[in-house]
Structures are given as structure tokens and as C-alpha cells.
Amino acid sequence: MNTEELRNYLMIKRGYTNQFLDEIETETTDQLLDIDTLADMLQVIYLAQRRVTILPDFDMDGIMSAVVGYAGMSDLGFNVSLYAPDPSKGYGFDKETIDDLLQKHPQTEVLLTCDTGITCYEGVAYAKARGLKVLVTDHHLQKSRDRLDADVIVDPKRIDDMYETSDICGAYTLWKCLHHYAVKYRDGDRIDNIEKLRVFASIGTVSDVMPVVYENRKLLKDGITWCNALFEPGISIAELFASPDYALLKTIHGHPVFVSAFYGLYNLLQVLWEAGKFQVNVTEELFGYYVAPMFNSLKRLEKPVTIAYNVFFNVSGSLEAIDHLMKLNEKRKQLVDRYYAELKEQLQPFEPYIYISQAPAGILGLLATKVMGETGLPTMVVRQEKNKFHGSGRSPEWYPCNSRMTIEGFYLAGHEGAFGVGFTDRKEVKSALAFLEKDVVEVYNTLDVTEDEEPELVFGQGEIELSLDTLKRANRVIESLRPYGRGFEMFTQRCVISRDMIATIDYLGQDKETTKLILWDGTCVMIWRSGSRLRELENEFKTLVVDGGLKWNVYNNLWTLQFTGELTEVEASE
Numbered sequence: 001m002n003t004e005e006l007r008n009y010l011m012i013k014r015g016y017t018n019q020f021l022d023e024i025e026t027e028t029t030d031q032l033l034d035i036d037t038l039a040d041m042l043q044v045i046y047l048a049q050r051r052v053t054i055l056p057d058f059d060m061d062g063i064m065s066a067v068v069g070y071a072g073m074s075d076l077g078f079n080v081s082l083y084a085p086d087p088s089k090g091y092g093f094d095k096e097t098i099d100d101l102l103q104k105h106p107q108t109e110v111l112l113t114c115d116t117g118i119t120c121y122e123g124v125a126y127a128k129a130r131g132l133k134v135l136v137t138d139h140h141l142q143k144s145r146d147r148l149d150a151d152v153i154v155d156p157k158r159i160d161d162m163y164e165t166s167d168i169c170g171a172y173t174l175w176k177c178l179h180h181y182a183v184k185y186r187d188g189d190r191i192d193n194i195e196k197l198r199v200f201a202s203i204g205t206v207s208d209v210m211p212v213v214y215e216n217r218k219l220l221k222d223g224i225t226w227c228n229a230l231f232e233p234g235i236s237i238a239e240l241f242a243s244p245d246y247a248l249l250k251t252i253h254g255h256p257v258f259v260s261a262f263y264g265l266y267n268l269l270q271v272l273w274e275a276g277k278f279q280v281n282v283t284e285e286l287f288g289y290y291v292a293p294m295f296n297s298l299k300r301l302e303k304p305v306t307i308a309y310n311v312f313f314n315v316s317g318s319l320e321a322i323d324h325l326m327k328l329n330e331k332r333k334q335l336v337d338r339y340y341a342e343l344k345e346q347l348q349p350f351e352p353y354i355y356i357s358q359a360p361a362g363i364l365g366l367l368a369t370k371v372m373g374e375t376g377l378p379t380m381v382v383r384q385e386k387n388k389f390h391g392s393g394r395s396p397e398w399y400p401c402n403s404r405m406t407i408e409g410f411y412l413a414g415h416e417g418a419f420g421v422g423f424t425d426r427k428e429v430k431s432a433l434a435f436l437e438k439d440v441v442e443v444y445n446t447l448d449v450t451e452d453e454e455p456e457l458v459f460g461q462g463e464i465e466l467s468l469d470t471l472k473r474a475n476r477v478i479e480s481l482r483p484y485g486r487g488f489e490m491f492t493q494r495c496v497i498s499r500d501m502i503a504t505i506d507y508l509g510q511d512k513e514t515t516k517l518i519l520w521d522g523t524c525v526m527i528w529r530s531g532s533r534l535r536e537l538e539n540e541f542k543t544l545v546v547d548g549g550l551k552w553n554v555y556n557n558l559w560t561l562q563f564t565g566e567l568t569e570v571e572a573s574e
Contacts, residue, residue, distance in 0.1 A: 001464065001470075001473075002473070003473050003476055003477055006464075006473055006474060006477050007477045007480075007481075009463075009464075010456060010457060010477065010481075010491055013456040013457075014456055014491070023214075024213040024214055024217055024487075024488065025217060025218070026214065027214065027215040027218050028163075028164040028165050028214060028215050030163055030164040030165070031163075031180075032154050032155075032156060032161065032163055032173070032176060032177075033154070033158060033160065033161040033162075033163065034152050034153060034154055035154050035176065035177055035180050036180070036184075037152050038135060038137075038152045038154050038177055038180075038181070039177070039180050039181040039184050039185065041133075041135065041151065041152055042078075042135075042177075042181045042185075043181070043184075043185045045078070045110055045133075046076070046077065046078055046185075049078075049079045050079065050109040050110050050133075051079050051080075051081070051105075051107045051108050051109045051110065052073065052078055052079065052080045052081070052108075052109070052110040052111075052112055053080070053081045053082070053083050053101060053105045053108040053110070053111060053112070054066060054069040054070055054073070054080065054081070054082050054083060054112050054113075054114060055083050055085065055093060055097075055101060055111055055112065055113045055114070055116065055117075056069065056082075056083075056085065056113070056114045056115055056116065056170075057085065057091065057114070057115040057116040057170065058085045058086075058087045058298065058299050058305045059115075059207070059208075059295075059296055059299055060203070060204065060207035060208070060291070060292045060295045060296050061115050061169045061170045061171055061204040061207050061208040062085070062114070062115040062116065062170060063295055063305065063308045063309075064169075064170075064171035064200045064201065064203050064204035064207065065114035065115045065137075065170045065171040065174050065204065066082055066114070066305075066308075066309065067171075067197075067200045067261050067312050068114075068171050068174050068175050068178065068197050068200050068201055068204075069082070069112065069114050069174050069178070070082040070257060070261075070313065071197060071200075071255075071257055071258045071260075071261040071312070072174075072175070072178045072193075072194055072197050072258070073112075073178065074255040074256075074257035074258055075190065075193050075194070075254045075255040075257070075258035076178070076181070076182065076186065076190055076194070077255075081105045081108070082309065082313075083101045083104065083105060084304065084305040084306045084309060085097065085116075085305060086100075087298060087299040087302045087303070087305065087362065088302040088361075090361075090420065091116065091413060091414065091420060092116055092117075092119060092120045092123065092413075093113075093116065093117075093120050093123040094120070094122050094123045094126070095122060095123065095126040097123060098111075098123060098126050098127045098130060098132075102130065108132065109131075109132065109133065110132065110133045110134075110135065111127050111132045111133070111134045111135065112135045112137070113134070113135070113136045113137060113138065114137050114138070114170055114171070114173070114174040115137075115138060115139065115140075115169075115170025115171065115173075115174075115204075116138055116140075116170070117134075117136035117137070117138045117148075117150070117153075118136060118138040118140050118141075118142050118148065118153065118155050118157070118158070119140065119142070119143065119144075119413060120148075121146065121148060121149075124136065124148055124149050124150050125149045128149050128150075133151050134149070134150040134151050135150065135151060135152050136148065136150040136152070136153045136154070136155070137154045137155070137170070137173050137174045137177055138153075138154075138155045138157075138170060138173065139155060139156055139157060139168055139169055139170045139172075139173045140155070140157060140170075140413075140414065140415070141157045141402070141403075141415075142155060142157055142158050142159050143406060145159055154173065154177055155173065156168055156173065164214075165213075165214045165215055165216070167210050167211050167216070168205070168210060168215065168216060169201065169204040169205045169207075169208040169210050170204065170208070171200060171201040171203075171204030171205070172201040172202075172204060172205055172210075172216075172219060174201075175194070175197055175198060175200075175201040178194055178197075179191075179194050179195070182194045189253075189254070193254050193258060196226070196252070196262070197261075198219060198222050198223060198226070199222070199223040199226040199227060199230075199265065200223075200261070200265075201219060201223070202219050202220045202222060202223025202224070202226075202287075203223060203287050203291060203292075205219055205220055205223075206220065206284050206287040206288045206292065206485065207287065207288070207291070207292035207295075207296070208415075209288075209415075209417065209418070209485070209486050210485075210486065211485070211486045211487030211488075212284070212483050212484065212485035212486060212487055212488045213487045213488055217483065217488070220284055220483045220485075221483060224281075224282055224283060224284060224482075224483065227265070227269060227282040228281050228282050229248045230248045230249055230262070230265065230266060230269070231266060231269040231270070231273070231282065232247055232249075233273050234273070235270075236270065237249070237263060237266055237267065237270075249262060249263070249266055257313060260312060260313050260314070260315050260318075261312045261313065263315055263318065264311045264312035264313070264315075264318045265312070267311070267318045267319055267322060268291070268311060268322055269282065271319065271322045271323070271326070272286065272290055272291070275326070277289075277290045279552060279553070279554050280552050283482060283483070284482065284483040284484060284485055285484075288485070293329055293332070294322075294325045294326060294328075294329045295308050295325060297325060297328040297329040297331070297332040298325070298328065299362050300332045300335075300360070300362035300363055300366065301328055301331065301332060301335075301360070301362055302360070302361070302362055303328060307321050307324055307325060307328075308321070308325070311325070332363070332366075335359070335360070335363055336363055336366045336367065336370070339357055339358075339359035339363055339367060340367055340370050342357065342359075343355055343357045343359075343367060343371070343381070350429055350430070350433045352375050352377050352379075353377060353378060353379060353380065353432075353433055353436040353437070353440070354379075354380045354381075354382065354429060354432065354433055354436075355367070355368075355371060355379070355380070355381045355382070356381075356382060356383075356384055356389075357381050357382075357383065357391075358383060358384075359381075359383070361383065361390075361391070361392075364381045364382065364383065364391040364392040365381070365391075365392030365393075365394065365418060367381040368380060368381040368391075368392050368393055368394040369394050372394045372395070372396065376396060377396070377440060378393065378394070378395040378396065378399050378401040378436065378440060379393060379394050379395075380392070380393035380421050380432075381393075382421065382423065382429075387424075387425045387426070388422070388423065388424060388425065389422065389423040389425075389426075389428075389429055390420070390421065390422040390423070391420070391421055391422075392418070392419070392420055392421065393412065393418070393419050393420075393421045394417060394418055395416060395417050395418075395419075396417075397417065397486075398443070398444070398447055399440060399443055399444075400416045401416065401419070402414060402415065402416045402419045403416060404439060404443075405432065405435065405436075408435055410423075410428070410432055410435075411423075455492040455493055455494035455547065456491045456492050456493070457474065457491055457492070457493045457494070458493075458494045458495075458496060459471070459474075459493070459494070459495045459496065459563065460495055460496035460497050460498070460501070461496040461497075461498060461543070462494065462496055466495065466496075466497070466501070466519070466523060467521050467523060468521055468522050468523045468561065471523060471550055471561050471563065472561055474550060475550045475552075475561060478490075478491060478549075478550060490549065492547070493547070493548060493549045493550070493563075493565075494545065494546065494547050494548075494568075495525060495545075495546040495547075495548070495563045495565065496543060496544075496545055496546075497517065497519070497525065497543065497544045497545075497546070498542065498543050499541060499542055499543070501519050501520060502517050502518070502519060502520075503518050503519060503520045504516075504517070504518045505517055505534070506518075507531040507534075507535070509531075511531070512531045512535075513528070513529050513530065513531040513532065514526065514527070514528055514529075514530070514531065515527040515530045515531055515534055515567075517544075523562075523563070524560055524561075524562035524563070525546060525562060525563045525564075526562050526563070526564040526565075527544070527546055527564075527565065527566070527567050528564075528565070528566055528567075529566065529567070530566075530567040533567065533570065534567075534570070537570065537572060540572065541570050541571065541572055542571045542572060543569075543570070543571040544567065544569075544570060544571075545567070545568050545569035545570075545571075546563065546565045546566065546567055546568065547565050547566055547568045548563060548564050548565015548566060549563070549564065549565065550562070550563060550564075551563075551564045
């Protein structure tokens with residue numbers, strides 16, 4: 001089976017048509033409601049050089065919004081400053097936030113929000129009362145038709161906006177606003193520089209788990225391409241500029257704040273490369289698995305957002321800030337493990353939908369994610385403080401928990417799949433549990449569910465032969481279809497290996513739990529957490545089934561393509 005045949009095989013297995021593939025590669029030509037009005041306001045503000053302060057959210061999308069906004073508006077010549085929100089206060093802003101912002105940035109005349117604001121009625125009204133012009137850019141759901149007292153609102157999920165692809169992140173929403181302004185009122189280098197900031201919007205897109213289809217897909221492709229063109233593996237910024245060789249980073253010019261954002265991105269990629277988080281190319285997985293958790297550790301542990309800002313806007317302190325983030329992320333992992341073990345040991349009167357934990361507020365969402373991964377059900381993990389309960393929830397794609405529970409009068413805020421939740425008392429918790437017990441079953445019964453679905457690509461004793469050459473061709477197809485993510489998931493893969501195909505078996509690691517198989521044709525298969533199980537059989541097995549995927553690995557400058565995954569089935573010899 002050649003590469004083209006293999007691609008067609010995968011498309012047929014998933015039910016993709018050429019028309020569908022063409023459609024999801026197409027950007028919308030639609031325009032966000034009031035984006036033109038915002039551009040006109042920005043031009044008046046620019047000409048008058050009124051002081052603008054950017055107020056972002058504190059998660060990864062919010063941080064990327066801050067980078068897009070601060071770098072972009074600085075390069076466009078605005079009189080702009082950047083506010084660092086307090087992660088301990090939770091999503092949104094109120095009177096206290098506005099007072100703090102005006103104390104730290106007393107010359108503020110215009111408030112520009114990004115990735116927040118659409119539900120902040122109190123905060124917006126108070127900012128207006130303090131004499132500020134308020135420009136709201138957000139991407140969260142507007143749940144009420146009550147008037148938000150902002151001068152302009154740009155949000156794809158406004159009740160009255162019919163934007164074609166509403167699932168775009170906050171950073172991308174703000175980028176679209178700045179790009180529209182630049183095209184309408186500026187030209188040349190300014191537009192080109194705003195175009196470059198798409199890379200940060202693409203990181204926000206992955207971090208906020210937006211669907212990887214339509215304009216998000218094009219955005220993400222552009223961002224990944226930019227990262228791979230920007231980064232020179234193993235070469236520091238100082239070494240790069242000391243070299244006469246061409247490098248993309250050397251071509252970035254503009255306002256110092258704008259330039260420093262890309263220096264910070266380069267440093268981030270350098271550190272992650274040195275840490276072995278990627279070996280060949282930057283992919284969407286680097287953003288989702290490593291970058292986002294690092295920066296989100298700030299909100300999880302309620303640490304200052306200025307640490308993240310220092311990565312991109314403090315050239316001398318960028319590397320130190322990245323190191324700090326990596327250490328915080330390791331601490332975050334330890335806390336999740338600790339509190340998850342406690343949660344499982346405790347009596348949970350409201351399971352399987354609601355769990356109680358005294359973990360720090362920033363950890364609750366991660367606990368909900370772990371529980372949902374086990375149960376497959378919408379999950380909320382809440383802290384009890386006196387008689388009230390507050391926390392975070394996660395929900396599978398088939399159950400729009402935020403919408404359905406909000407309609408019933410429960411307090412949820414955020415996205416459909418990830419949201420904050422609050423209950424006024426224990427009686428309301430019981431009421432929420434009763435609602436979910438009934439409603440989840442009703443929604444599930446409407447689904448077309450196929451149990452035990454077969455993987456889309458089966459090597460070995462499946463429809464595709466297993467050989468190093470076959471793996472290389474399969475890898476080329478799989479890589480060519482990136483980026484993967486929500487709405488366009490990675491193809492599921494399985495490797496079926498009979499005993500007579502195996503030349504050698506080795507057990508690696510201190511605990512000897514990683515199994516390395518070398519097949520007679522030289523193909524390498526790595527199986528995690530399998531050593532004890534296979535040694536018990538004394539290699540007397542008939543067939544191994546491994547679910548995983550293809551991965552390039554480098555050791556001593558030798559590149560090898562291997563199938564890496566988990567052992568899901570062992571057929572013993574008779």
C-alpha cells in the first residue's frame with residue numbers, strides 16, 4: 001500500500017469526504033459584529049494618544065491575549081500598558097479589580113479587555129463610573145440579554161452575533177480586532193507585524209481547546225510553521241545574532257515590546273527543546289501538552305501572572321521566568337497526584353458527578369479532568385467553605401453541561417467542556433446531582449454510540465502489514481494531516497504482534513517496566529508499563545496488542561521511527 005492508498009484508506013475508515021476536508025481548510029469570510037466600530041474607536045484613541053490599559057484573563061489564552069494586545073498595540077503606536085490580573089480572584093473582574101488597575105496605572109483612560117468581560121456587569125459598570133472608556137473583547141458565552149455597559153463589545157458568542165465559526169479563542173478574537181484596525185487605518189510594516197502575532201493566537205487556540213477546523217485550522221498551521229521557521233535548535237539568541245547566517249528572528253523589527261515577545265517565544269522553544277519535549281519539529285502537541293500546562297500552573301497555584309509576562313516582555317529575565325514556570329508545573333503535578341489520591345480515598349456522597357475536595361482552587365479543574373477520564377461522565381470537583389461550595393467542572397463533548405445546567409438555574413461560568421461552578425448550600429448540591437442523574441442519561445440515550453470501535457489503523461495482523469517501510473509511509477500520511485485536536489482528532493492506531501515476529505525483548509528503566517521489542521525487520525516497538533506483566537508469562541505469549549502511535553526518537557544522533565504505546569491485550573500460548 002503506497003502513501004496515497006494509505007491516506008485514502010484512513011479517510012474511508014473515518015468517513016471523511018474530500019468535500020469535508022476542503023471545507024475544514026477554508027477560512028470564514030465572515031466579520032465579527034462591531035469589529036468595524038471598534039476599529040474606528042481605536043483610531044480616535046490613537047490620534048488622541050489616550051492611555052489604554054489592557055485587562056486580560058490569567059489563563060494561557062488570557063496570557064496569549066496579553067501578548068497579542070501589548071505587543072500589537074505597542075507596535076501600532078498606541079499609548080498602552082498591561083495589567084496583571086490576580087489569579088486568586090477567579091475569572092472576570094469587579095470593582096476591586098478596577099480600583100487596583102487604576103492604582104497601578106493611574107493614567108488609564110481606556111480599558112481594553114481580552115478573554116474576559118462579557119459577563120462582568122459590575123466591573124464594566126464601575127469602570128464606566130470611574131470615567132473609563134470600556135472596550136470589551138472576549139470569546140465566552142453571553143448568557144444574559146441584560147445590557148453590558150461597555151462602549152463596544154466584540155465577542156463571537158454575543159447573543160446577537162451570527163459569526164460563522166464562533167469557537168475561536170480570546171487571543172484570536174483580539175488579534176482579529178487589531179488586524180482589522182491595521183488594515184483599515186495603517187499599512188506596510190505595521191500590518192505585516194500584526195500578521196506575525198498570529199503565532200501567539202495559535203498557542204491560545206490550542207491551550208483553550210478550540211476545534212481544529214475552519215479558520216482555527218489555518219491559524220494553527222500558520223503558528224506551527226512560524227515556530228519551526230523561527231527556532232534554530234541548540235542555538236541561543238546570543239549565538240544566533242553572533243552568526244552571519246540567516247535566521248528568521250533577525251528579521252523581526254519594530255517596537256521593543258513587539259520584538260521582545262518573539263525573543264521570549266524563541267527562549268521558550270529553546271528551553272523545551274533542551275528538556276527533550278520535542279526533537280524534530282514543533283507541533284500542536286507541544287503547545288497543548290507542555291506550553292499550556294506550564295503557564296496555567298500560575299493560576300493553578302495562584303502565582304503572579306507577571307512571571308508569564310516576564311517570559312515575553314523582560315529580555316534579561318526571560319530564561320529565569322521560564323525556569324520558574326517549569327518548576328511550578330512540577331509542583332502542580334505533585335499536588336494533583338496528592339489530592340487525587342485523597343479524593344479517591346474519601347467517601348464521596350455525590351458521585352459520580354460531584355466530588356468534594358479541599359485541594360487549592362486552581363487544582364480542582366485538573367482533578368475533575370482526571371475523574372472524568374475514568375468515568376467518561378460530566379464531573380465537578382468543589383471545595384466546601386462554610387455552607388457554600390465552589391469549584392470547577394469538566395464535561396465530555398456529547399454533554400453540554402454549562403448550557404443545560406445554566407438553563408436550570410445553576411451557576412456555571414466558562415466553556416461547555418471546562419467551567420467554574422458554585423452552589424449556595426448542600427441542598428443545591430443534591431438538586432444538581434438529581435438533575436444530572438436524570439439529564440445525562442436522557443442525553444446519552446439520544447446518541448448514536450458504537451461500543452468497542454476498532455482503531456482506524458491496525459498494523460501487524462490487521463489490514464496493514466507491519467514493517468519499518470510501512471511505518472515510515474504511515475507516519476508521512478499522519479504527519480501530513482496535522483494539526484490534530486478537538487474536531488479533528490489524531491487517528492487511532494494499534495499494533496498487533498505475534499511472537500514469531502519478535503527478534504529481541506528488553507526491559508528498560510530502573511523498574512524495568514518499559515518493554516522494547518525489536519522485530520526481525522528492524523522495526524522497534526516501545527510498550528509502557530508492561531514489563532512485569534510480560535515477564536510473568538516468561539515470553540510464552542502468542543500475540544501482543546499495543547494501542548499507541550508512531551514516534552520519532554533520537555539517541556546518540558541516531559533517528560529511529562518506533563511504535564509507542566500501551567499494552568491492551570495479551571493472548572497467551574495454549
